[in-house]
Amino acid sequence: DIQMTQSPSSLSASVGDRVTITCRASQNISSFLNWYQQKPGKAPNLLIYATSSLQSGVPSRFSGSGSGTDFTLTISSLQPEDFATYYCHQSYSTPPNFGGGTRVQIK
Amino acid sequence: EVQLVESGGGLVQPGRSLRLSCAASGLTFDDYAMHWVRQAPGKGLEWVSGISWNSGYIGYTDSVKGRFTISRDNAKNSLYLLMNSLTVDDMAVYYCAKSNTVLDAFDIWGQGTMVTVSS
Numbered sequence: 001d002i003q004m005t006q007s008p009s010s011l012s013a014s015v016g017d018r019v020t021i022t023c024r025a026s027q028n029i030s031s032f033l034n035w036y037q038q039k040p041g042k043a044p045n046l047l048i049y050a051t052s053s054l055q056s057g058v059p060s061r062f063s064g065s066g067s068g069t070d071f072t073l074t075i076s077s078l079q080p081e082d083f084a085t086y087y088c089h090q091s092y093s094t095p096p097n098f099g100g101g102t103r104v105q106i107k
Numbered sequence: 108e109v110q111l112v113e114s115g116g117g118l119v120q121p122g123r124s125l126r127l128s129c130a131a132s133g134l135t136f137d138d139y140a141m142h143w144v145r146q147a148p149g150k151g152l153e154w155v156s157g158i159s160w161n162s163g164y165i166g167y168t169d170s171v172k173g174r175f176t177i178s179r180d181n182a183k184n185s186l187y188l189l190m191n192s193l194t195v196d197d198m199a200v201y202y203c204a205k206s207n208t209v210l211d212a213f214d215i216w217g218q219g220t221m222v223t224v225s226s
Contacts (some may be wrong), residue, residue: 032210034212034213036152036213038152042218043202043216043217043218043219044144044152044202044213044216045216046212046213046214049211049212049214050212055212055214087151087152089152089212089213091206091210091211091212092210093210094157094166094209094210095154095166095168096142096154096157096209096210097154098144098151098152098153098154099151100151101151101152
């Protein structure tokens, strides 16, 4: 099974900050990496698929990059509604595992 | 509007069974793969099981193999998860989610249904 490791597990940031979250796969997953945002009590919401493709309706301040084993989610200017937990997810092979999550909190 | 609505969660004793359902609307259900993903209280997301559009592929995470059974009824636009021999480790919110194929991003999620395992 492919293991997904996110870092950091949590971070504190201010509105307007640039935020970067990292996800590392235990083996090469090409570009089969997706990112989700989850707010408390709500279902996850797909932000980015296939490493860098923005899901319809997602603001352009979200972007993704990487390939192989190392991937990044960047929020260019953090907004109040972006305080949430973010998960990476590999869809290269079954089981399609998730990372442990990164909680973005208000500084 | 595409919508997934889970049902069937509740309180169940250890060792007992429960069947979850997920009703889909606003989409051609048999065009898509479907999944169950769970989240224990205060924890992260865990893929539980997935099924291809025609049930040709069925997969499970190791911890539920032999106890859980995923199925779908394309005529009823519905996904199911039969959970047997439940333990406290199975207590979680269970989400159903769709993807284009089994190995694709999960682009639509239901609101989740809580399964509580307690004596």
